[in-house]
Amino acid sequence: MSPLPNHLRELRREAGARHTTAPASIPWAPMPSPSLPAHLQRLLQLRTHRSGTLGTPPSTDREVPGEEIAPGLHYTEAWMDWPPPAASIDARFARVGEPVARAHLLHFDTETTGLAGGTGTRAFMIGAADWIDSRLRVRQLTITSMAAETTMLRMFAGWLHTQSVLVSYNGKSYDAPLLATRYRLARLPNPLIGLRHLDLLHPVRRHWKGVWANCRLATAEHRLLGVVREDDLPGAQAPAAWLHYLRGGSAANLRRVLQHNAQDLKSLAGILACLAGMDDRAG
Amino acid sequence: MNALPDRFRPEGASLSPPGDGRILAERLSRRYAARITGSIVMPATTGSYVPLPDNLPPVLAAALRQRGITRLYSHQAEAWAASQAREHVAIVTPTASGKTLCYTLPVLAAALQERAKALYLFPTKALAQDQLAELLELNAAGQLGVKAFTFDGDTPGDARQAVRVHGDIVISNPDMLHQAILPHHTKWAQFFESLRYVVIDEVHSYRGVFGSHVANVIRRLQRVCAFYGVSPQFILCSATIGNPRGHAEALIERPVHCITASGAPSGERHVLLWNPPVVNADLGLRASARSQTNRIARLAIKSGLKTLVFASSRTLVEVLTKYLKDVFDHDPRKLPRIRAYRGGYLPRERRAAERDMRAGHVDGIVSTSALELGVDIGALDVVVLNGYPGSVAGTWQRLGRAGRRQRAALGVLVASSDPLDQYLVRHPEFFRDATPEHARIAPDQALILLDHIRCAAFELPFGDGENFGPVDAVPWLEVLAGEGVLHREGERWEWIADSYPAGAVSLRSVADGNFVVVDRSAGRQNIIAEVDFTAAAVTLYEGAIHMVQSVPYQVERLDWEGRKAYVTRTHVDYYTDAIDYSRLKVLDCFDHAACGAGQAGHGEVHVVRHVAGYKKIRYYTHENIGYGPVNLPDQELHTTAVWWQLPQVLLDAVFADRQQTLDGFMGAASALHLVATVTVMAESRDLQKSVGSSDGAWFASTNPRGHSRVHGSDDGQRATPGAEPAFTPTVYLYDAFPGGVGLSAPLFDRRDELLARALELVQGCDCRGGCPACVGPVLAMDEGATHTPKMLALQVLNLLAHG
Known part of the structure; x- marks a missing residue:
């Protein structure tokens, strides 16, 4: 263990921090100097040995689905038979007066490194579903390196055009602002600006708040579409799954995140069809 | 803040209206000459x-x-x-x-x-x-x-x-x-x-x-x-x-x-330093600062002068407001002439108070430090400080609240019984001559720096070779990567954790782990205060009297792991003072210099603090009226310190025995701590003192009978100091924060000035054998002794200052 981390850990313990356990198995070389500036000097010279695996055992199961279309960027595409809505959708349920063409819908959902918000949270997966004729096309972008993020953002921007109507579940508050931050950090124009956006969470809440136990997507898809997920990786575990892979671990859970994300997109499309077929009871 | 109308009046005309700050200063000086320990006049200046x-x-x-x-x-x-x-x-x-x-x-x-x-x-x-x-x-x-x-x-x-x-x-x-x-x-x-x-x-x-x-x-x-x-x-x-x-x-x-050169005109300014009269000579008991403040404010308002009173606590603000209202606001049909201003009021109330003051409807304002900063309340004639605010710069800032361009202003500093106040009020030249304190920061303090590099990495990824301020960030980034919050890829360090680091960093403390103080009076649980981890052991032990806005609460239970202290409201006439033994060991000496017959140094130290018990001390008299035990884990601290020591040969020659040597060092430590606190603009609890040997082999404390005694590193107590062959007592002043916040380096640089001031403090003190205002609390039995704590402390200080 190097003196700098030890020294800091010691100081933090003295300052009252309660959780100061070191992450296991970091290969720091022991160094004897007691004063801080000396530590820094020594550390600077001994920097190259870091592996950053943080105790993650290296895995041979590194298979991420889809095609690696750019270094660290994986693309999957799937076509699904799924009951399509009418070619022209009455969107008054989402308080949009004009009818929306089915062909313009782009359902999207991101998987992120966490819920903390701010500039430190990123999307490592962007999934999008649209209707090609009457089949649902599900496309997913997954990054396996940080550097691939910019390419992923460019790619997703290419899927959008001025006519696109976004469909999401809580995307107005979560996914869209998060992507806006990522585009800004990547110094790219934000392609979501100015697009119409049907956030299905709000109409679902207007109809079923107080009727159902909650209005989460899992509840809505179960109640409205009869979807029962098997072996679903809970959304909250997605960040860990990706991080595990990033640090050299197995891709097994990351593949489950892809499945989870694809099901979210299918459910979005199904719930939209369902809502569009209803009278707008809540006005 | 451009009170322009004043500018267009004739400059320099000495048309002081019948009541102004100068006339009041003269009246007070005549009537209360014995209470005024210092008087400063600053002439008016014209604008540029x-x-x-x-x-x-x-x-x-x-x-x-x-x-x-x-x-x-x-x-x-x-x-x-x-x-x-x-x-x-x-x-x-x-x-x-x-x-x-x-x-x-x-x-x-x-x-x-x-x-x-x-x-x-x-x-x-x-x-x-x-x-x-x-x-x-x-x-x-x-x-x-x-x-x-x-x-x-x-x-x-x-x-x-x-x-x-x-x-x-x-x-x-x-x-x-x-x-x-x-x-x-x-x-x-x-x-x-x-x-x-x-x-x-x-x-x-x-x-x-x-x-x-x-x-x-x-x-x-x-x-x-x-x-x-x-x-x-x-x-x-x-x-x-x-x-x-x-x-x-x-x-x-x-x-x-x-x-730094102001072009604004300023009126004549008078400042009086005021020590309340002695009411009990035997006990050295003085009248309360509150009664004196009240008297001065009453006189000022009666003379038609707009007056602002600063008090240290919200309660005191309310008490003084009540006293003044009793005199000036007894007619409910008239607009109130006295107002209180403090934190804890709703913003709307505060805005209304500020408006009334600016409009000149109010004759007397009683405030906490809430008004210290630039809140605009219009022109005032008199400022009365109930107690020393803790720094010379802060005192001038508050006194500066009074001042009109064409009328003389008056500021009065009324000393409380606090040793710092008593020091200040007995050293008017300190005010007149001292340059204001230096503001110090230590942005590269290890824990603070790590916190902010963490926040910065969240905001934007770091690249290899990127500096944070002047600091090479990489070693710190490696530490953060080791914690698992950063991921290194190529030359970039990216935030990877699901957390919001700024939410966990308070700008007002070094680390987390603050204790909350929970009031359980009347069957409810209210959080009434927060205490820094570093201060918890010496202020929140079971039995401690914990003051919140000068209301005493007694700590009934301390949940160390849960970081909670449960207190109830109490009514007692004493406060408590922890008896804490600090054992220091010098790890690294950054610098040292000859200092009189001895040596001064500064460097990194390891401190182990043990709170053994507490004293109950009666207000004003500082009588020791009882003891209580404390059972808490030892506190460890790596920090920076400044220290002074004298060679053993010399000490053996000068002092009759090692007990006296130690008493002298303890007194010298008290005096140095006091003047150091004044000098570096520190809160006194941010700077701690200790006496011990330089290798941590033993350390000294004051026993219940007022004598210093020596403890070994095994915590076993030794009846007489001097059992050890080597005896190099050392006075330490150290930063109370882990890693230090940069207090000790300036103290080392100003070591000669500190010694001179400490010496002068003890020499000039009115007490006979030593008192809390110079060498620390002294018991009555010492007063008649041949070697008083005061004399012993003076010997130590003299050896350090002059050899």
Whole structure:
């Protein structure tokens, strides 16, 4: 263990921090100097040995689905038979007066490194579903390196055009602002600006708040579409799954995140069809 | 703050109205000569004016004229010129000298000419509100169309978007910048892209731990600005401190054009130092500061002078207000003449109080430090300080509240029984001569730096070779990667954790682990205070009397792991003082120097603090009236210290025995601690003292009978000091924060001055054998002894000062 981390850990313990356990198995070389500036000097010279695996055992199961279309960027595409809505959708349920063409819908959902918000949270997966004729096309972008993020953002921007109507579940508050931050950090124009956006969470809440136990997507898809997920990786575990892979671990859970994300997109499309077929009871 | 009407009256006319500060000062000096230990007079100065600069945008000049401003003070013009030359500017001029205009002019000019934006940072919300009001007035006067908003914890969520997008001037505070703006900088992208000025007012309040944090927040701000391709100019304002340029440059890490010559006129100013009369000579008991403050304020208000009283606690504010209201506000049909002003009132009430004061409807105001900073309350004649505010700079700042251009102002400092107060009031020359304290920050303090590099890495990824301020960030990034919050890929360090680091970093402490104080009186559980981890062991032990706003609570149970202290309201006439033994061991000596017959040093130390028990001490008399045990884990601390020691041969020759030597060192430690606290503008608990050997083999404490005694490193007590063959007692003063916050280096640099002051403190003290105001609490039985603690301390100090 190097003196700098030890020294800091010691100081933090003295300052009252309660959780100061070191992450296991970091290969720091022991160094004897007691004063801080000396530590820094020594550390600077001994920097190259870091592996950053943080105790993650290296895995041979590194298979991420889809095609690696750019270094660290994986693309999957799937076509699904799924009951399509009418070619022209009455969107008054989402308080949009004009009818929306089915062909313009782009359902999207991101998987992120966490819920903390701010500039430190990123999307490592962007999934999008649209209707090609009457089949649902599900496309997913997954990054396996940080550097691939910019390419992923460019790619997703290419899927959008001025006519696109976004469909999401809580995307107005979560996914869209998060992507806006990522585009800004990547110094790219934000392609979501100015697009119409049907956030299905709000109409679902207007109809079923107080009727159902909650209005989460899992509840809505179960109640409205009869979807029962098997072996679903809970959304909250997605960040860990990706991080595990990033640090050299197995891709097994990351593949489950892809499945989870694809099901979210299918459910979005199904719930939209369902809502569009209803009278707008809540006005 | 441009009270212009005064400017157009004839200058220098000595038409003092019948009642003014000078006349009151003379009356008080005649009637209470014995209580006045010092009197300072500062003559009036005339103003220095220049015409409005030609390069001021015409609409702005017109707006100024509309508000009656046809010329500038010289320092305002200098600030304008420096800002137009694209320099960073620091303005350090007295209260009410028109500092605001120094930054308002460049900010408004840039907003008008280039739609450039400005960020204002104030330490408190009240000041932010004041600024907003003033900006809006000038804006309205000139129909400038500049949009200014406050952005703080009270800004509703739906208004925040409008502030971010439409604000030309955003008025906020360092905590909001740290926790809400920087971690969400992409939402502020438009604002940052046009950011031209960052105005930081009251920079003297950014010192110590808080200042060290703020300096790091500014590093993060500069880093985010660089991302958006801007490099804003900084305009800083400060009350008088000893090192304005140094402090400004330490905060922003850029060269600064420092303006210290005020062009604003000032009236004559009188200052009196007031020690309450002795009411019991045997016990050295003095009348309360409160009774004296009340008397002086009453006289001033009766003389028709607008008077402001500063008191240290909210309760005291209420008590003094009641006393004054009993005299002046007994007729309910009339408008109240006395008002209280303190934290804990609703903002609306405070605004109303400020308005009434500005309008001159109020004759007497009693306030806590809430009014210390630049809140505008109009002109005043008299300021009375109930107790020393803790620093010379802070005292002048409060005294500076009184002052009109054509009338003499009076400030009275009424000393309490606190040793610091007694020191100050008995050393009027300290006030007259001492340069104000230096504001110190230690932005590279290890824990603070790590916290902010963590926050910075969240805001923008670090690249290899990137500095954070002047610090190479890489070793710190490796530490963070080791924690698992950063992921290194190629040359970049990316944030990877699902956490919001700024939320866990408070700008006002070194680390987390604060204790909450829970009041269980009346069957409820109210959190009434928070205590730093470092102070918890010596203030929250079971049995401790914990004062909150001078209301005593007794600690009934301390949940060390849960970081909670349960207290109940109590009524006692004593306070408690922990008996804590500190054992220090020098790990690394950074520097040392000969010091009289001995040596002084400064460096890194390891401190183990053990709280063995506590004393109950009666108010005012400082009598020791009982003891209690404390059972707490030892506290360990790596920090920095300054120390003094004398060679064993000399001590054996000078002192009769080692017991006396030790008593002398203990007394010397008390005196040095007291003057050091005064000198470095520290809170006394941030700086601790200890006496022990340099290798940590033994340390000394004062036993219940007032004698120092020696403890070994095994905690076993030894009856007589001197069993050890080697005996080099050492006085240590150390930083009470893990890693230190930079208090000890300046103490080492000023070691000669400290010794001289300590010596003079003990020599000049009125007591016979020693007292809490010089060498620490002394028991009555020592008074007749041949070798008094005072004499012994003087011997030690003399050996260190002169050899």
